[in-house]
Amino acid sequence: MGDSQKILWKRPAHPDSYIPPNSFLSSLRKNPNFRPYTYWHVVALSLPATQQLATIFIFLAVFRQLNEGTLDPLFLVGATSVASVLGYSIWVAQTWLGGGYATLTLAHCGKHLRSSILIFLSLLVLSPVLKTLSAATSSDSIYALSAGLFFLNALLGDYRLGKVAPQLQESLISVLSMNAAIASSVVLASRLQQDVAVFALILFSVQVFALSPMLRRRFQHTSHLRFRITSTMVLTSAALFLSAFSFPRSISLLFFMTFAAITFVAPGALIWAQKFKNEIRGPWDVAVPKVN
């Protein structure tokens, strides 16, 4: 056993401060469940976070273009609508190919169509209200608020990978994350001049922050690393391309450095920090009861 010295029910032969040479801390285990990460594995895991940041940067670039008047709002509405239809078809096709005929019938599709038209129209009606909603607030406060909300969005995003049942409700955290992004775009929209620009921006934000993550997550659960790398490349280059047109060069450089830091530097830091891992387990830990 090795525990033979550790008994209290016999009068000890040694003084009470005597420490048995071999049995002391014999049941101490260090890092029992520790599996070291490898660098490229962590890099692959970091890709969803990079994608989320790229989405935010794309949105910021589009906002800037709308604000400067260099992007036609109607063109954005059109592009968004086309992208929505395209994305929805992919989503349906993917469900059907995956054998999900029962979960997604034509009646479901009709319902989806109805609700999307409803959202479209109500956004159109509401856009003058949204435009004046925070118009009285100074731009400094709006930009600070929106930066904070986007930060919250990135912080709370659902970056999990792996198999999750498609019917499974999204976690509260990811709903909060989405709400933060939509709220941020609503306050940003109040800086725009035209009603139609406000409408275009909100529609675009619903597209990129609410709908596209659903599609993206679907593919992350079903497809392989290659898809993840491709979609990250597409999103980051789109973000860099758009920002090159909309912002001064320093901002584009900042975006690029953020991507590099999240994807390549942060995993390296995590791998480096692993050598300090020192988890101590012993008989004093609260046991976890196993109940059938």
Next chain:
Amino acid sequence: MRNGTSATMAPLSIAMITDFFYPNVGGVENHVYMLSANLIKRGHKVIVITHSHAPDRVGIRWLVPSLKVYYIPFVPIASSATLPNFLTFLPYLRTILIREHIHLIHAHASLSALGHEGILHSHFFGIRTVFTDHSLFGFDDAASILTNKLLAATLRHVDGVICVSHTGRENTVLRGELYDVAEDGETWTIRNHVYVIPNALIPQHFQPGPQSNSDTVTIVVLSRLAYRKGIDLLVAVAPRICKAFPEVRFLIGGDGPKRIDLLQMREKYQLQDRIEMLGPVKHTEARSVLIRGTIFLNTSLTESFGIAILEAACAGLYAVSTRVGGVPEILPEEMISFAEPEEDDVFRAIGEAISIVKGGKHDPILAHNRIRDFYDWEDVTERTEVVYDNVIKLPHTDIWQRIQRTMGLGPFAGPIYTIILIVNCMFFLFLEWWLPRDQMDFVTEDWDPKKFADFVMGEDEHTQVGSTESIP
């Protein structure tokens, strides 16, 4: 002058300092009381310093075997512990220690802020310090990390540490950083002032009941009904046992958040006539519950000592327990069956216990006699006295050494605690000026047990300290 002092040990004035004392009832409270009572019996002078209790338990009170208790007007914040603040206890402590001529303080429980502060301040008066740790803590949650750092800082100043089990000692040595790492960074040496002295109980309070000849096997559970006591395991196992052994009855005493789960289980499996729920049971009534059973079941998920198991074993019950914490150390293999904290294994262990009890292989009287020899307060007190004796003989640690030790805590905690230490020094000097020692109201007369004994002798023989437990 004093009777009963051991030949080697000069009588000491000892102050027990803890946040946990009567009128609250619990393991630490009982331990402090019993230790004090037995030290008094051996001729020492003992006082207890604790915080006040609402509504009016404040000031100085006396408990039965001439134990003086100082209730300091501090308000507890959570679970009867006061807020750690490192400063405000000093004026009270200084006055008490000086006027009572204290030689040694003994702090109890690692979550007791008063105890920690007592250890940090006592060296100003040249008073030696002993600390007893009663519980186990992990290392991986925020609360543990914080309290472990507090403990490590306090234990830099302590002269002796007592733990109640070997597992407890391993835990305290790691938490309190009571080891020195050699130059090579590999070899550890544990400091030689960490002792293991178990708890004890009063065997007279747990006499086995009369032998019954019925075929019924009653399993007693007496614990707080909370997650940490493994009530989930009990809820899972009880119906299976009832199904597999028709002669088994359960007797469950205690209250807590998991009580509702037990009631639901009983309802679901229609076991109202097999499982009796007693509700809260007072410690003084524990024996009367215990002797109704033959097997004692403890499903705790963590336990530093497991005094409840000992009390049950002393009352002649065969014990079944999960193998956690310090429990494997307290009883020899033939008096207890161990299970891993898993439903199937607990089921197996109870089955084993039932066959042992039914086969007549467990003798309650013999078990009681063995416990009486193992766990005796007089023995515990004697062993504690040895610690006191070693500690009293230690050389004084000067302030510079203390600063060096404190700085060794780490790059962040070290300077913070050093600042606290220096501020405390200045506060102490201020108090010396503000309340000079020659103006203090010294205690000149202590309770004389001999005079008291002579007085009581004619009426009653109840002067035997230790068997008179008083809960005010």
